[in-house]
Amino acid sequence: MRTYIALLHSIVLGEGRRVVMSDLKEVAEGLGYKRPRTLVATGNLLFEAPVKPLVEIETELERAFEKAFGRHVDIILRFAEDWVRLADGNPFLPESEKDPSNVHVRVMRSPLEIEVQGKLVGYCSRGERVAIVGGDLWIDFAGRASGSKLLGALTTRRLGIGTLRNWNTVRGLRRMAGG
Incomplete structure (x- = not known):
């Protein structure tokens, strides 16, 4: 099991x-x-x-x-x-700890290529930052995610099958997974 x-x-x-x-x-x-x-x-x-x-x-x-x-x-x-590794790889940990609702990860079914990161930077107009770690996309929205132009670029059509989780959820699942 x-x-x-x-x-x-x-x-x-x-x-x-x-x-x-x-x-x-x-x-x-x-x-x-x-x-x-x-x-x-x-x-x-x-x-x-x-x-x-x-x-x-x-x-x-x-x-x-x-x-x-x-x-x-x-x-x-x-x-x-693997979830514990994902959580441990958070590239925006200080920002996550300040406000867990500002940092999200788009967990991908198929790993993203690193070139995707460069394509997304153009949508970062309010200080947002993105990083691909282990094929998943980490995002520091630098404020409310709902006001970011970046959200519109995070579609299945553009990136493939994936789903967003905020740092609170990532951390909670890590605890439940025994990490």
Whole structure:
């Protein structure tokens, strides 16, 4: 058995409908995953399962999610020890500690090439900074993320499948993963 962390790209099912975390845990249990638990109500799931390639479990979860909720949602998976490494690689740690809501990581299904970083710098108009670490994109929004032009460039079409998590969530999942 191995501990996995699953990140849902979205928990929105339609107007006024969101995935309830207890229902998400039931989906995981239905797949035979052990000890499913969630962190905040934003689509973060930890569980134990037999060792398999990440893509196999991502596919199982996405199919089960669609069957249970009637909507496809991309799900990004990491081994718990890889999540600890991700958190430990935060290039904006001092800023993260000052205001955890200003620093985010876009966790990618497929690693980003380093050239992407240069392409995103042009969208950094308010002091934002970006860094690719281990194929994931770290962002210091230098203030409220919602006011940044950079958000518009962080699409699946431009970057591939990924999902954003702020430093509070990254840190919480790290604790839950045993790091």
